[in-house]
Amino acid sequence: MVAHPSAPEPEGAAGSVEISFRQYRAELRIFFARRARRSANVEDLVQEVYERLLRRKASEPIRDPEAYVFQVARNVLRAANREASREQHQYLSCDPVELEGRVEGLRHLWIQEDGGPELAQEEIERVLNQLPRGCRVALLRQRRDGWTYQQIADELGVSINTVKDYLGKAFNHFRIYFSLHSGDR
Numbered sequence: 001m002v003a004h005p006s007a008p009e010p011e012g013a014a015g016s017v018e019i020s021f022r023q024y025r026a027e028l029r030i031f032f033a034r035r036a037r038r039s040a041n042v043e044d045l046v047q048e049v050y051e052r053l054l055r056r057k058a059s060e061p062i063r064d065p066e067a068y069v070f071q072v073a074r075n076v077l078r079a080a081n082r083e084a085s086r087e088q089h090q091y092l093s094c095d096p097v098e099l100e101g102r103v104e105g106l107r108h109l110w111i112q113e114d115g116g117p118e119l120a121q122e123e124i125e126r127v128l129n130q131l132p133r134g135c136r137v138a139l140l141r142q143r144r145d146g147w148t149y150q151q152i153a154d155e156l157g158v159s160i161n162t163v164k165d166y167l168g169k170a171f172n173h174f175r176i177y178f179s180l181h182s183g184d185r
Contacts, residue, residue: 020053020062020065020066020068020069021049021050021053021069023065023066024065024066024069024070025046028045028046028049028069028070028073029042029043029046031070031073031077032045032046032073032077035077035081036077036080036081036084037080037081037084037085038080038084038165040161040164040165041080041159041161041162041165043159043161044158044159044161044162045073045076045077045080047159048076048080049069049072049073049076052072052075052076053069053072127173127174127177128140130173130177131169131170131173132166132169134156134158134162134166135166135167135169135170135173136170137152137155137156137166138152138156138163138166138167138170139166139167139170139171141155142167149163149164
């Protein structure tokens with residue numbers, strides 16, 4: 001890593017964090033791009049480092065800002081990779097286009113078999129409520145409201161890649177649920 005000249009620090013810890021973060025932002029992107037299990041989440045990981053730096057209670061000045069920033073980055077990376085590993089074992093991979101086709105086909109068959117859209121709506125609501133909030137909001141905004149990835153990302157305060165992850169998890173959840181419960185009808 002390149003040594004950065006020290007810039008004059010603005011008043012307060014938040015200003016110091018801002019300068020350190022701006023100095024190392026490009027290096028953090030490279031750091032995460034090389035080491036993260038999901039390279040699509042690089043911007044989210046960089047943002048997480050910044051948030052953690054801002055939450056730090058400054059009892060004394062940081063002696064080596066670069067070392068401190070990258071220690072925080074390693075902690076963020078470790079947590080993200082652990083989560084990615086956990087999710088990899090929890091969800092089956094599936095092509096979103098294939099999944100959308102299956103969901104549509106199942107929904108139409110299901111409504112006809114169960115005798116009414118009210119029962120289908122109740123079942124969909126129950127499955128939706130099993131999803132984490134981000135996945136549920138992303139799915140409803142995209143499918144029901146016709147929002148773009150960017151609009152959903154802006155509402156949730158996440159990146160477009162995170163919205164895509166949320167949608168993939170939601171579709172996968174529906175796929176698993178309907179494949180497990182297809183014999184119940």
